[in-house]
Amino acid sequence: MSESAPIQHPNGLTSGDFTEADEPLRLFAAWFSDATRSEPADPSAMTLATVDADGVPMDLGCEWLHSADRNVLAPLAEEFGFSINKQRPDWTTRLRNSGESEAAEADWAAERDAFYWAVHRLAEQPEDAPCSAALVPGGRWNTLLNATSTWANAVELDRLSAKDNDRYEDTGVNWRLHRGYGRLFEALAEGLPIAYGTAATHIDHHGAEIAIETGRGTVRAARVIVAVPSAIIAEERLVFDPPLPDKLAAAAGLPLGLADKLFFHFDGDAPERFLIGSTRRHETMTYQVRPFGRPRINCFFGGRFAASLEREGFDAMAAFATDELAGLLGGDVRQRLKPLAASFWRQDEFARGSYSYALPGHADDRGKLATPVDGRLFFAGEACSLHFFSTAHGAYETGTAAAEAALASLLR
């Protein structure tokens, strides 16, 4: 990818003729070897893509092993020889690092905890209300609570189901991989017959055999696991025939929020720390200064603000972040920053956003989306996870569960 372009998915493969094959894995293997030949640079294009600039890993999507002490990927990472940084991020001190007093920071921490308890109480009510209903009217920290929601949930509190949010299981332990999270998935996927650049458009499940139409031909299978982002189903970029109105409704109840990242090369000497552009503006970013002591500042932003910056483009993102960083670190920081790359997850036609949230009233849609159809169509992906949605390990767990269920159904 270039610095200013959206993350490009490797589509448009050129192998002219396609053949229908009865044996999908053999067909995938042929497509994979074609994809590898055509796209030697980087055939991976998921929301966990890791790209390198100057040899430094950058996670354009997922970075943290959230709930790391319960995260199935943590032991797998160790098994695969990945070194894990287990230092827990001190996100609360972002406030004092960004010009707030320690007393203000303590007030924020208390208010944030009170807010989470209020969401929990709200979630116990019969009606599934938006999380914004738990805000104290006129509260000093409401703007920051909303900004924090756009980073954690990729959406503002008024769009977020309290019941769903309350079901998320956060143990508060967050670790990172020195080589990047994306590289772990590349290692896990090594040797698998993956057909990159091959969008599925139509799943015909009338007959005994299921037929999946793709841009490169039709694959026939006895069982199918659908693991596309919820928006791909809701927007009918992948169509089921016969139609599955319940799946469409569930996917529509779980839209994809937006969280994006911007990376700077930083020629400065600061210690590693986290900053916030403003505690009083909703339109602000959070910053990771010199992660792992590397010459980088990583910027993170979400929600409506990220959507507007995506529309304005890479230069506007970089200019906004540079101004905020100059306010935080002093004007001479401008000469020390070189924008490198950014994600544009909303514009990515195979992602359509960053991760799912449940709309108020739709907390139960995750279970509905995950339910198999006819014992032959199985569903996976982060949106199907009841307690670890919006995460890579949640997605992974739903994938292994769907695979096990599909295999078990074949043995019956």
Ligand SMILES: Cc1cc2nc3c(=O)[nH]c(=O)nc-3n(C[C@H](O)[C@H](O)[C@H](O)COP(=O)(O)OP(=O)(O)OC[C@H]3O[C@@H](n4cnc5c(N)ncnc54)[C@H](O)[C@@H]3O)c2cc1C
């Ligand atoms: C900025 C950002 C930061 C994040 N930070 C973290 C973090 O720190 N920790 C964490 O755990 N998670 C994080 N996440 C979330 C995490 O990346 C996702 O939850 C996870 O990747 C979801 O996996 P998935 O398999 O459900 O979906 P995806 O990773 O989106 O995979 C879906 C796949 O389906 C493919 N596809 C789409 N349409 C079609 C089609 N028609 N036919 C065939 N294939 C199709 C896509 O190309 C893609 O490969 C972050 C995400 C973003 C964007």
